[in-house]
Amino acid sequence: MKNRPNLFTDYRKESSIFPNNTQKFWFAVLILVSCTFPFFLSSYWKLLVTTSLLTAIACWGLNIVSGLAGQINLAHGVFVGIGTYVSAIIGGVATSSVIGYELDMIIWLPLSGLAAAFVGILISPVSARLKGLNLGLVTLALVFIGSHFFSNLKFITGGAGLGRKAASLKFLGQDLEAGLQIGNVLLEKNDIIYYFSLFLCIVMGLGVKNLTRSKIGRAFSAIRDRDIAAEALGINLFKFKMYAFALASFYAGIAGSLLFTIAGGVEPGTFNLLYSIIFIAIVIIGGAGTVLGPLYGAFFFTTLPGIIQAVLHATGLSDTGFFLNAGEIERIVFGFFIIFFLIFEPRGLWGIWFRLRNYFKAWPFSY
Amino acid sequence: MITFLQATFEGLSLGAVYSLVAIGFVLIYKATDVLSFAQPALVVVGAGLISALAVDRGVPFWIAFIVGILLTGIIGLVMERTFLRPMVGEPVFSVAILTIGIDILLRTVLNNWIGLNPRYLGDPFQSFGNFGSVNVGGVTLKYLEIAALFTGVIIIILLSVFFKRSKYGVAMMATSYDQEAALAQGINVGRIFGLVWLISGVLAGFAGFFITGGFNTLTQASFLSALRVLPAVAIGGLDSIPGAVIGSLIIGLTQGYVAYYQLMLEGVIGFSLGSGFSLIAPYLIMFFILIFKPDGLFGTKEVERV
Numbered sequence A: 001m002k003n004r005p006n007l008f009t010d011y012r013k014e015s016s017i018f019p020n021n022t023q024k025f026w027f028a029v030l031i032l033v034s035c036t037f038p039f040f041l042s043s044y045w046k047l048l049v050t051t052s053l054l055t056a057i058a059c060w061g062l063n064i065v066s067g068l069a070g071q072i073n074l075a076h077g078v079f080v081g082i083g084t085y086v087s088a089i090i091g092g093v094a095t096s097s098v099i100g101y102e103l104d105m106i107i108w109l110p111l112s113g114l115a116a117a118f119v120g121i122l123i124s125p126v127s128a129r130l131k132g133l134n135l136g137l138v139t140l141a142l143v144f145i146g147s148h149f150f151s152n153l154k155f156i157t158g159g160a161g162l163g164r165k166a167a168s169l170k171f172l173g174q175d176l177e178a179g180l181q182i183g184n185v186l187l188e189k190n191d192i193i194y195y196f197s198l199f200l201c202i203v204m205g206l207g208v209k210n211l212t213r214s215k216i217g218r219a220f221s222a223i224r225d226r227d228i229a230a231e232a233l234g235i236n237l238f239k240f241k242m243y244a245f246a247l248a249s250f251y252a253g254i255a256g257s258l259l260f261t262i263a264g265g266v267e268p269g270t271f272n273l274l275y276s277i278i279f280i281a282i283v284i285i286g287g288a289g290t291v292l293g294p295l296y297g298a299f300f301f302t303t304l305p306g307i308i309q310a311v312l313h314a315t316g317l318s319d320t321g322f323f324l325n326a327g328e329i330e331r332i333v334f335g336f337f338i339i340f341f342l343i344f345e346p347r348g349l350w351g352i353w354f355r356l357r358n359y360f361k362a363w364p365f366s367y
Numbered sequence B: 001m002i003t004f005l006q007a008t009f010e011g012l013s014l015g016a017v018y019s020l021v022a023i024g025f026v027l028i029y030k031a032t033d034v035l036s037f038a039q040p041a042l043v044v045v046g047a048g049l050i051s052a053l054a055v056d057r058g059v060p061f062w063i064a065f066i067v068g069i070l071l072t073g074i075i076g077l078v079m080e081r082t083f084l085r086p087m088v089g090e091p092v093f094s095v096a097i098l099t100i101g102i103d104i105l106l107r108t109v110l111n112n113w114i115g116l117n118p119r120y121l122g123d124p125f126q127s128f129g130n131f132g133s134v135n136v137g138g139v140t141l142k143y144l145e146i147a148a149l150f151t152g153v154i155i156i157i158l159l160s161v162f163f164k165r166s167k168y169g170v171a172m173m174a175t176s177y178d179q180e181a182a183l184a185q186g187i188n189v190g191r192i193f194g195l196v197w198l199i200s201g202v203l204a205g206f207a208g209f210f211i212t213g214g215f216n217t218l219t220q221a222s223f224l225s226a227l228r229v230l231p232a233v234a235i236g237g238l239d240s241i242p243g244a245v246i247g248s249l250i251i252g253l254t255q256g257y258v259a260y261y262q263l264m265l266e267g268v269i270g271f272s273l274g275s276g277f278s279l280i281a282p283y284l285i286m287f288f289i290l291i292f293k294p295d296g297l298f299g300t301k302e303v304e305r306v
Helices: A021-040 A043-068 A076-091 A105-122 A124-129 A133-152 A189-213 A215-225 A227-232 A237-259 A273-286 A293-315 A326-344 A348-362 B002-032 B039-056 B061-087 B092-114 B143-165 B167-177 B179-184 B189-212 B222-227 B229-236 B241-269 B277-292
Strands: A180-182 A185-187 B133-136 B139-142
Touching: A021 A043, A021 A189, A043 A076, A043 A189, A043 A215, A043 A237, A043 A273, A043 A293, A076 A105, A076 A133, A076 A237, A076 A273, A105 A124, A105 A237, A124 A133, A124 A237, A124 B277, A133 A273, A133 B092, A133 B229, A133 B277, A185 A189, A189 A215, A189 A237, A215 A227, A215 A237, A227 A237, A273 A293, A273 A326, A273 A348, A273 B092, A293 A326, A293 A348, A326 B061, A326 B092, B002 B039, B002 B139, B002 B143, B002 B167, B002 B189, B002 B229, B002 B241, B039 B061, B039 B092, B039 B189, B039 B222, B039 B229, B061 B092, B061 B189, B139 B143, B143 B167, B143 B189, B143 B241, B167 B179, B167 B189, B179 B189, B189 B222, B222 B229, B229 B241, B229 B277, B241 B277
Parallel strands: none
Antiparallel strands: A180 A185, B133 B139
């Protein structure tokens, strides 16, 4: 049996997280390599990787509700925003205009996720009743209602155009804002955020993987494939759609709570329609319904500005005064990627990876 | 009372403009099963084209107006031919996201062109009468809004005649009922798809002019007013043309009334609704209507079989 990694003798083995030793090995290597990143990456790339990890967490959330359970959610950015502001209230510093309680990270990190999940449950009477495009339109309404709240609740968000500081890092009584000294190694604030993100990313990623293997995950796929058939099989649509929204919002909240601690501040205008669309696009580009897809998509999207800058410099376009600036080119490229992935590779980057892997597995034969 | 009439008039004219775009939405959805999120961007593209021709190039306004609107229609047609034709038969959700991609493309280029300063459309409406408005018994009627109301009504009448009487109109109706049956009857469904997008583009162009014309001006935020058509379509029901018109009127009137009565309303309920509330009121209305009627007010309930 040992030499036949694809031969499974029972269901438990086939549905395990890492079905063979190769995957276990490479997963361990990946984690070890990721742990050494802060020691040799430049601060710019460290920032990008951290953002990618946190974006991936948020995208996993959207993947649960859209990719696994098949419910359109155009308002994912709003839940990220809720997570951000709950963490900013509990963990942030109070000023004359905004409130903040400067509590420990161990309190605000789970609470921001739970608060977002609570809002997700709160809207579930609406979201569970609707499906398809009407659900998409209602979540679109949520984006605008959310932005309205964000820009008008000035004592929480600081108001449009001004913003406020994000939560400050204090873990188990230890103030991490100035960095942490372990033996001879000094970890800066951004390194600490990186390790937190990495840890959360691994935990949340395994969480999604486990979800797909569980009863709830199977119910989600049943709802996605044919909701009426799922209902006929005894799946309570309302309950499981509510679970999907709650879980997705929880992921969004957790990601949001840390996402803006890197930059240090957040402005309510950030959470606009485009911000929510970005998450959808990442899930589509990465590969909807897969566990690794959103991770690929998040890294792809977050490193896109860096790549575009490099290309612009290499071709000299940035100097000759091209009529679009770098940010606009980024958005155009992004729009084209959404279109082309949907037309040519609906399974996204994960699909490309899947086919490459299978090609080389059987190489030099076609199958 | 005068405030009420004023709000009603502004709401109605806004509703008429919205209904043009909303009809485009519904046509596309009925004929091709696509919910086009790119439609609001097309609205702004229409306004942009008119402004570019009339103000930047110095073309006489009426020629620029007609050419701009036709060009918008052609852009709609090209969009269908290039990006959406390969997606026929794909899940509705994927196609809807694809139109978001198109929307990002159009808006990025357009926002770059618009820049930071508001752009005028070069229309003569602002020079008529007293700064483009006439006073009737204390109610200020803007010529642009009167024109919008009339154009909206005329276009809706023309369209309904087109659908009932003309060969292509009937073919379009047949296609929206059943694509395969229409195909079997010898209707060129591909051509109908193109025609639908052309008409929706033209309607978007008209709406673009009336949303941004006169002193309203074309800015990067014009897109958001065009986007308010989405709640109108959702309220009316995605597949009902009368629903689209009525939904648009509801949205237009809501926006008009809230803009004028927000202060009074805040006084009654005792807390502030926040600035710009009239702009999100349409979304709130949509939210509540969809809770009680998930298919919209006039949408047909989809019969599903396992």
